[in-house]
Amino acid sequence: MKTAVEWLEEKIKANPFRIENDKLxxxxxEMEKEQxxxxxxxxxxxxxxxxxxHLNAPLQFTDEDLNDQKLEAEQYYNETxxxx
Numbered sequence: 001m002k003t004a005v006e007w008l009e010e011k012i013k014a015n016p017f018r019i020e021n022d023k024l025x026x027x028x029x030e031m032e033k034e035q036x037x038x039x040x041x042x043x044x045x046x047x048x049x050x051x052x053x054h055l056n057a058p059l060q061f062t063d064e065d066l067n068d069q070k071l072e073a074e075q076y077y078n079e080t081x082x083x084x
Contacts, residue, residue, distance in 0.1 A: 003032075003035070004028040004029070004031035004032035004035065005028065005032070007028060007031065008024055008025065008027075008028035011024045011028075012024060033077055033081070036073075036076075036077050036081065037070070037073040037074060037077055038073075040069075040072070040073035040076055040077070041066075041069045041070060041073050044069050044072070044073070045061070045069070048061075
C-alpha cells in the first residue's frame with residue numbers, strides 16, 4: 001500500500017499543472033488524515049483487546065465505543081497535525 005506522500009509524488013510527476021497539483025495535494029492530505037485516524041482507532045482497539053484478554057473478560061465493541069474511538073482519533077489528529 002502506498003502512503004499518501006508516495007501517491008502524491010507519483011501523481012505530480014505524471015501531471016505538472018498547478019491547478020491539478022493543488023487538487024492532488026488536498027486529496028493526499030485527506031488520505032494521510034484517514035490513515036492516521038485509522039491507525040489511532042486500531043491501536044486503541046488492540047490495547048483494549050490485550051487488556052480484556054489479560055482479564056479473561058468478554059470482548060465486545062459497541063457502536064458507541066466505535067464512535068468514541070473515531071472522535072478521539074479525530075481530536076488527536078486535529079491537535080497534532082492540523083496547522084490550519
